[in-house]
Amino acid sequence: MRTKTAALAIAALCLGTGTAHAQAQPPTGAASNCPVTREQLATALKGAVKPASGPSNGGLDNNEWAAIVNRDGNVCAVAFSGATWKDQWLGSRPIAVEKANTAMSFSLDSMALSTANLYAGAQPEGFLFGIGRTNPPNDSIYEGEVDKFGTDADPVLGRRVGGVVTFGGGLALYNNASLVGGLGVSGDTSCADHNVAWRVRHALNLDHAQKGPDKDKKDAIIYDIGITGTSKSGYGHPRCAGKEADIGNELGAAVSGGLLR
Numbered sequence: 001m002r003t004k005t006a007a008l009a010i011a012a013l014c015l016g017t018g019t020a021h022a023q024a025q026p027p028t029g030a031a032s033n034c035p036v037t038r039e040q041l042a043t044a045l046k047g048a049v050k051p052a053s054g055p056s057n058g059g060l061d062n063n064e065w066a067a068i069v070n071r072d073g074n075v076c077a078v079a080f081s082g083a084t085w086k087d088q089w090l091g092s093r094p095i096a097v098e099k100a101n102t103a104m105s106f107s108l109d110s111m112a113l114s115t116a117n118l119y120a121g122a123q124p125e126g127f128l129f130g131i132g133r134t135n136p137p138n139d140s141i142y143e144g145e146v147d148k149f150g151t152d153a154d155p156v157l158g159r160r161v162g163g164v165v166t167f168g169g170g171l172a173l174y175n176n177a178s179l180v181g182g183l184g185v186s187g188d189t190s191c192a193d194h195n196v197a198w199r200v201r202h203a204l205n206l207d208h209a210q211k212g213p214d215k216d217k218k219d220a221i222i223y224d225i226g227i228t229g230t231s232k233s234g235y236g237h238p239r240c241a242g243k244e245a246d247i248g249n250e251l252g253a254a255v256s257g258g259l260l261r
Contacts, residue, residue, distance in 0.1 A: 041068055057195045059193075061188070066096055068181055073101055093186075098141075098184065099115050099193075099197075109177060113235075115184075116222070117222065117235040169184060169194055171183045174209045175208065189241070191221065191244030192242070217254075223239050223248075224256070
C-alpha cells in the first residue's frame with residue numbers, strides 16, 4: 001500500500017512539474033526595453049535584403065526574417081521582408097530568434113561576438129565545442145497562429161526563447177558603448193545573412209561595438225578557414241558558394257585572413 005501511495009505521489013509531482021514548466025513563460029506581448037520597434041526593424045530589413053542601389057548580398061537574395069531580443073534575452077520584435085510570411089523560409093523564423101539570443105548572450109559591453117565568430121570554436125576540438133547544446137530553445141518558438149508571425153501579435157514576443165546558433169547572421173546591438181540587445185537574420189546563406197544583419201544594424205544606428213575579435217572590423221565575419229578546415233584566428237567562418245565574401249568586404253562586414261586585435 002505504501003509503495004502504491006508513494007508511486008502516486010511521485011506521479012503527481014512529475015505531472016505538477018511538467019505543468020509548471022509548460023506555463024513558465026506565459027505570453028506577455030512585446031518585451032519592454034526593446035532598442036527598436038517592429039516597424040523600424042521591418043523598414044531596415046526591407047532596405048537591407050534587396051537594396052535599391054549598391055551590391056546585392058552575394059547569396060540567393062532571398063527574403064528574410066529578422067528578430068530582436070532585448071538585453072534580458074526576451075524577444076521584442078520579429079519582422080520579415082516579403083509581402084507575407086509565406087515569402088521567406090518558414091524554418092528561418094526560429095533561427096533568426098535564436099541568432100539574436102546567441103549574439104546578445106555571448107557579447108559584453110567590452111566585447112562583441114557575432115554568431116559567425118563562434119563557428120570555428122564550436123567545431124570538434126574547438127574551444128567552444130558543444131556550445132550549441134548549452135541553451136536549447138524552448139517550445140514557445142512553435143506556438144501560435146502562423147498568420148501572426150512577424151507582426152505585433154507574434155506569439156513569441158515577450159518570451160525568453162533561448163537557443164544557440166554558431167554560423168553567420170547574428171549580431172549584438174550597441175547604443176554607444178552599451179550592449180542593449182541582439183539581432184538575428186535568417187533566410188539566405190549564413191554568409192548573406194551576416195551581410196544583411198550588418199546592414200540592418202547600421203540602419204538602426206546600433207553598431208557601436210567597441211571591440212571584437214578583429215582589431216578594425218570588430219565582430220565582422222572572418223574568412224580565414226583554409227582547406228585544412230582550421231581557422232587561423234580561432235574565430236573564423238567558412239566561405240559560402242556565392243559572392244558573399246566580396247560583398248562583405250565592400251560593406252566592411254567581413255575580414256579575409258583573420259587579423260586579430
